[in-house]
Each structure stands twice: as structure tokens, then as C-alpha cells.
Amino acid sequence: MRALRILLVLLVVVGALFVAADRLALHFAESEAEDRVRISGGSAGTTEISIKGFPFLTQLAASEFDRVDVTLKDMKTEAAGRAIRVGEVRAQLHDVKLGSGYSSATAARATGTAVVSYADLTAAAEDGVTVAYGGDGKVKVTGTVEILGRPISRSVVSTVTRADAHTIKVRADEVPGEGIPGVEQLVRTKTDFEGDIDGLPKGLELQKVQVTESGLEIALDGSDVSLTG
Template identity: 30%
Template sequence: MIGVLVAADRICLVVAERMAADTLQHSQQLPRRPDVSIDGFPFLTQLAAERFGEIEVRLDDLVVGSGDRTVTLARVHLTLHDVHVFDTFHRATSRSGTATALITYAELSRVVGVPLSYAGSGRIVAQGSVTVAGESVRGTVSAAPTLSGTQLSFAQPQATVAGIGIPGADAALAALLARPIDLSSLPFGLHVDAIDTGAAGVSVTLSAANLSYRR
């Protein structure tokens, strides 16, 4: 008998997770349905109360930003806290949400337009060529990814010119990283709290409060 009840609990959980994922996809206009995990056991007890302590949401390839310059966040992991559901998961509210994501160096390179890699000590390095006084100049520029409001910018640029130096070459190389990356227009009501630069890419920490989703 206990086994039957546990099996029924798990089956209902799978169905509910799919319904919650559908609601989140529809309300946030996501191109794909996210993976949703509802924490806690037994599930049916929480369902009867229409309240859940935490719901985990995972998705990849989340495109954010605006205009013609967007960036893709990978490994997005969102935890919704104190979730109250209505109408069989067609509507939900959450007291708060916390999330993490990653911007890979391959993605940063695509957005910036030059190859980027980790330089250590919280800095990145870009390799590129610029034209100065009619001459093509190659070199590198390192910088520290920094959060400025809703934008990812590159602070404290330090350029190194390959070969014979040309006046203005340092500034031209530094200009490769002059344009910030917009991190606004985020789904789920999230905003960026902090970033951290490491070997895998730029890790992003996000949060939100007083959330409401409707299918």
C-alpha cells in the first residue's frame, strides 16, 4: 500500500513539474520549456496546500540584452522560494528568486568580435588587430569585467602592442573592449547582482522578489 502511495506521489509530481514548466515558458516567452524540479516530499501534501518551499528551474541558451547586441547565458539555475500556486499551476507567485548563470568565453568572443580568454586574477585578455595611421597593428588588451548597473563593462584596460609601437595603437587596441554588454531584459523578473570572472567564463549572480507568473 505504501509503495502504491509513493508511486502515485511521484507520478503526480512529474505531471505537476511539466505543468509548471509550461506556465513558466508561456509567461516568460521562452523558446523552449525549462527543466523544473519541485523540492520536498511528499509532493501531494504540498499540492493540497498549494504552497511549495522551493522550485528549481534550469535552462541553457537564455538570450538576454536588447537591440542588435544580445548575449546568451548558459547553465541558468533559478531557485524560486516560497511558491504559491493557483488553478492547477496556471498561475504562481513566489516571494523571491535567486539564480546563477555563466557567460562562456566563446560567447563573449562572439559578442565582442575578437577572441577572449581568461588572463587570471579576475581579468580577461583579447587578441586583435587595429588600423592606426594606415598601418595594421596586432596586439592584446587585458581588462577586468565589471558590473555597471545593468551592463557588463571592461575596466582598467591594459594594451600590449606586438612589434614596433605606433602612437595611438594602445588606445586603439583598448577600444576593442570599449563597448559594454547589456544584461537587461531578463526573464523571471531577475536582475544582475554580481559577476565573477574565472577560468570557465564570467559567472553571473541574479535575484528577484515578489514574482508572479501566469500561463
């Protein structure tokens, strides 16, 4: 009986050591991965990597992970030639395979969300244009134009849509023209716009845009998503 107890204790100790080694290796790998993530056409203030699944070491040995969560914060990129800040990008990557020497990683499929605040949209817009929440899933865009030498400011309620896999489009539902020819088109040159959200991990594309009180929430989806390069 004593020998059996000793054996059980040894098994517990070995198991605990394996778990500790596994978690230590996981922490080290996540830190290394955070330093290696590259964003095409953009940069991120901070990158967080969370590798799911247990044990980690067996997944590493196979160079394949069931799921990896990536969070990019304070991402800076461009839209329509203007700098734009994307507050946060969260992505869940599935079936992630490591490249030779662990220098690259590609996910078979991925989903996620990008968040852009109205303050950041305003900062990226043309001079004299502000963007705010308009209620009922709409945005309010205010622009200032010059008519007959006088500056005129107009606010419109606009719809935000996905134009394509990388582009969002903002268009006013209606522009009060006040009976003056050309006023509507002139105001639209300020209030209507579209822009590409570049800098996302390669393979990740825009699927849907939702207008919320705090900003735009952009649903992301993709396949063969690259974490580096």
C-alpha cells in the first residue's frame, strides 16, 4: 500500500510539473508571437495573443493550434488617403498552422470585430466635417460649405454600409437644399464619403457594419488569414 501511495504521489508531482512546464512554454510563446505579428499597411499600439487548448506543447510539436485569439489595440492605418485610428480589432483564428521556423502563421478561418469611434472618424474626415451618433442605427454628419462667399453648416442623418470587402460607405438619407440649385450636391461633397479600412491582417475582410452609440462595429470574416508578413 505504501508503494502505491508513493507511486500516486509521484504521478501527481509529475503531472503538476508537466502542467507548469506547459503553461510556462505557453506564456513564452504568446509573448514571442505578440512581437512577431505584422500588419500590412498599418501598425498597432499593442498586440495581445491568447493560444487556446491544452496541452500547449503537443500543439506546438504538431505546429498547429485549434484556436488563437488576437487583439490589436490603437491600430493606425489609412482610409481614403487619410490616417485613421481603429480603436480595437478582436479576431478568433481557427486551425492555425505555423510556418517553417515559426516565422509565420496562417489561420484556415477567422472571425472578429473592429471598432472605430466617432472621434476617430471625425479626425480622419475632411476639414470642417464631424461625425456623431444619429440614433436608430444612423450617424449624424455635419459639414460646412461655402455658398456665395458665406460659410453654411448643415447636419444630415446618414446610413453606413459595407461597399465591398475593405470599404465602408457613408451617404446622407436626405440633404435639405432650401430651393437653391446645387446646394444638395455641394453639401454631399462634404457629408458623403467612403473609405478603405486597410491594415487588417491579410485575408480578414469586412462583412457588416453596425452603428452603435459609441462608434462603428465592423464584423470581420476571412480564410487563409496571415498573422505575419
